Amino acid sequence: MNSQYVDCIQQILKIIDVDAGVQNFTNEWISSNPVLNSADILDIFDRLMIPYEVHPASDKLSKIQHQAAIYLCEDKATTCKYDLNQYFEFDNGTFVPAIKPNSKATDIVILVLDRQKERYESDWFESKLVAYKGIIPRLLGISLLANLFALSIPFITMSVYDHVIGGDARNEVLGISIGAILLFSMMLLLKVLRSQLLTTVANRISREITQTLLRKMIHVPLAHSRLTGASSFMSRITTAETIKGMVQGPLGGALFDLPFVIIFIVAIGILGTWLVIVPIIALILYFILAMRHYKNQALLNNQVTISGTTRYSLIYELNSKLDYLRSSQIxxxxxxxxxxxxxxxxxxxxxxxxxxxxxxxxxxxxxLLSTVAVIGLGIELIFAQQLSAGGLIATMMLISRVTSPAQMLSNSYPRLGQYQQAKQQINQTILQKAEGEFAYQHHALTDSAPKIDLEQVTLRFPGQLKPALSGVTFAVEPGQVIAVTGPIGSGKTTLLEVLAGLCDIQNGVIKYNGHNLTQYDPQLLRQWLGFYGDQPQIIPLTIRNFIDDNRHVEEQEILDALDRVGASRWLASLEHGLDTHLNDLESLSHPLSSFEAHVLLRAKLNCHRYPLVILDNPVASNGEKEIFLEWLEANRGNSTIILTSHDPDIIKIADQVVLLDKGTVTYAGPIPEAEPQVETAEVTED
Incomplete structure (x- = not known):
């Protein structure tokens, strides 16, 4: 724990005047999630919905409006504030003038922009873009200068044809050439600068939106996320990339060149008088065709999306049900x-x-036709001595400055039309309710085994007529082992997910140590308990990091845990031991074997001590049963253990058994003792 970081967080909360409930919640969060680096500070600000920005340390920070800041230099942290003419540090409850530290390239500053948000803006996406509105005048200024330099090049060309060539002024060629090279270089430099600026802004917007969407999707209710397919998740994440593509590259440049097309139209009018009608007609045609293009393209895009989704669904069906399809007649x-x-x-x-x-x-x-029209009409003007040959060439160059951005924008107009769709999709995702959002209530969780009470717990998933759980009621004493059993589809897994805070119930009450489950923060609750699902879910980490689970376990404890589950020989066969990356053990063609996956999960279970352990079908084979039963007896009384199983050997050692059928408890209590069998003898008459 970095005490300076913690002090800065507490000072920031005091500066933005959060209430006592948020202060208490922050203390609970820090006790469960030690603050070790700047990323941990940002995690807390994200959880508390405190708007912030991260910048390198510089004098320019005084131009950004903010409530307070945290200056991070190596392991040192200081709560401060940048004013236009002064630098302040927070001391004894107030900001006092101080000497600005000599910043290094590695120093960063976290600017706290405003107080806690109480809700999301109705148009979150637009509010995010507003933060970058200050860059627009700079981009327009660069575009104006670039277009003015571009405007001068046709006039230089005209002077070469009319004055140098026509007047045989060979001695002026060098000066004109140098001027043209300088103008062209400046134009090129400005366009490169604009492109870099647009790319930087686009990448920042894309990164911030993607990170926010990802955090949102991680914490949406489990029932909702299960209804959303993998393709929908990918679509939401890549939406930000769509926005980025509209801003950067040639399309972004054309957007900022379009306002200055009027300059080139005026220049054409000055040179070619009524030739100006050609680019005006071209712009009108571009506009009409672009609108028609967008309308038809939108219809075709919908057809492609629907048919592509159908094909993707069939491919997914093939992948998930290949064995059945091969062995059946369909x-x-x-x-x-x-x-x-x-x-x-x-x-x-x-x-x-x-x-x-x-x-x-x-x-x-x-x-192309616009250029041809200018040539044809311009020749007539030359014969009428209203336009010089150099003026015609200059006009041809100018008209390309009008039609090029118009052509780019017209061709990309369907992409620009996707902006509203992307904006709507992003806003819908952000405004979805996520667990723990804008709620800062959490009772302290102790290291002792909890008492659990369920009263009339009812849960119905969206789109289902029958409830997954209906009126579930039973009590668990601290340190008990509870076995939940019942037919397939009776609600066993759903009950465990409800107990772990993964699914919200519609009716009833779940209490941990007498406190309603809703009074605990879902994230902190799941850090406190251990939840192990039915299907092994392994993410690509090293063996050490996977088993450690970010709980800072000593290496010897990990080795002992692997030894207890019979994985020592397997570990010894790996060249890098605990540092072996799971990506090296699996691939799309060779996933982790059942043995490897279950060994890792059992070792992780043996390596940690949880006050509450929730296990869904923890034994997949008879070979694992003995190891699991040893773990169960070692942790009985120290942890409250709730598991699902169909195995009689596991069920019979439980303190209580809960029998579910169609989401309803048909029995909850100790395992009934078998009735003694009375032997009877057959009586015969002599």
């Missing part, structure tokens, strides 16, 4: 369905691509 029927779906998806994709290609060609043709 493979031909499935292949027919896939052929139709694949043909439709390919047809829609072809229509989408050809539609885009058609309009791309039309936009190109408008630009």
């Amino acid at each position: 493979l031909g029927n499935w292949s027919t369905r896939f052929t139709k779906a694949n043909r439709l998806a390919s047809k829609n994709s072809f229509s989408q691509v050809t539609h885009q290609a058609k309009y791309t060609s039309i936009y190109y043709a408008i630009g």
